[in-house]
Amino acid sequence: MSLRNAWDDHARSWIAWARAPGHDSYWQFHGRRFLELLPGPGRLTVDVGTGEGRLARDLRALGHPVVALDASATLARAAATGDDALPVVQAGAAALPLATGCADLVVAFMVLQDVDELEAAVAEAARLLDRRGVLCLAIVHPVNSAGAFEGEGREAPFVIGGSYTASTRYHDDVERDGLSMTFHSEHRPLQAYAEALEGAGLVVERIREVTVDDPEDRWRRIPLFLHLRARPG
Numbered sequence: 001m002s003l004r005n006a007w008d009d010h011a012r013s014w015i016a017w018a019r020a021p022g023h024d025s026y027w028q029f030h031g032r033r034f035l036e037l038l039p040g041p042g043r044l045t046v047d048v049g050t051g052e053g054r055l056a057r058d059l060r061a062l063g064h065p066v067v068a069l070d071a072s073a074t075l076a077r078a079a080a081t082g083d084d085a086l087p088v089v090q091a092g093a094a095a096l097p098l099a100t101g102c103a104d105l106v107v108a109f110m111v112l113q114d115v116d117e118l119e120a121a122v123a124e125a126a127r128l129l130d131r132r133g134v135l136c137l138a139i140v141h142p143v144n145s146a147g148a149f150e151g152e153g154r155e156a157p158f159v160i161g162g163s164y165t166a167s168t169r170y171h172d173d174v175e176r177d178g179l180s181m182t183f184h185s186e187h188r189p190l191q192a193y194a195e196a197l198e199g200a201g202l203v204v205e206r207i208r209e210v211t212v213d214d215p216e217d218r219w220r221r222i223p224l225f226l227h228l229r230a231r232p233g
């Protein structure tokens with residue numbers, strides 16, 4: 001099954017997961033840390049892979065004129081309805097129905113590890129940028145998706161049991177606080193992202209490796225997420 005279809009199949013679980021107050025890392029620290037990477041509001045901000053729309057709503061509250069897109073019909077509909085409805089288009093990241101050069105900011109928050117066509121998605125994001133525009137990404141850090149802690153302890157070793165360099169699809173079944181979600185993703189080494197950016201004519205101007213805030217947590221030793229900001233070269 002494609003990653004796109006897998007996400008559509010789990011759309012209802014994702015809406016419940018993403019909208020539960022304080023439930024996941026977005027609400028705890030990750031959303032705030034990502035916002036630190038972004039330039040201020042401009043002409044148009046495009047949120048690719050918006051899901052049910054939480055980041056796009058936060059960006060709009062900060063003054064960004066936002067258009068949001070998602071491949072999943074169920075998620076696009078969720079983002080486009082309700083009290084806080086967004087302007088949303090249902091579209092895959094590899095073919096965005098927006099004009100070339102229309103945006104000064106494109107964001108893809110926790111999306112590119114979940115798309116089938118990485119190079120085409122990055123090329124489409126680059127096409128939307130005007131000459132001074134920036135693309136800001138958050139992904140599962142490739143070290144995180146390559147391995148796992150062996151055991152429960154705080155000092156447990158983090159082990160890459162298989163291959164870091166090979167791209168591999170995987171899924172994670174997670175249950176927390178009465179909610180369950182299956183995440184379908186592809187582990188790709190950092191070089192795959194670097195080559196996609198190079199191929200799209202983008203140069204990296206900022207990289208952040210994101211850990212939890214708590215210095216006692218074992219996820220301070222290993223980065224959970226990678227943040228990257230790039231612009232046309």
Ligand SMILES: C[S@@+](CC[C@H](N)C(=O)[O-])C[C@H]1O[C@@H](n2cnc3c(N)ncnc32)[C@H](O)[C@@H]1O
Pocket residue numbers: 003004007008018026048049050051052053054055069070071072075091092093094108109110111114115116117
């Ligand atoms: C982990 S969720 C992130 C959603 C949102 N950005 C957030 O953080 O709340 C991944 C999203 O990527 C979307 N997605 C997967 N494949 C896609 C594709 N080819 N084009 C656009 N969106 C896609 C899924 O439908 C899902 O909404």
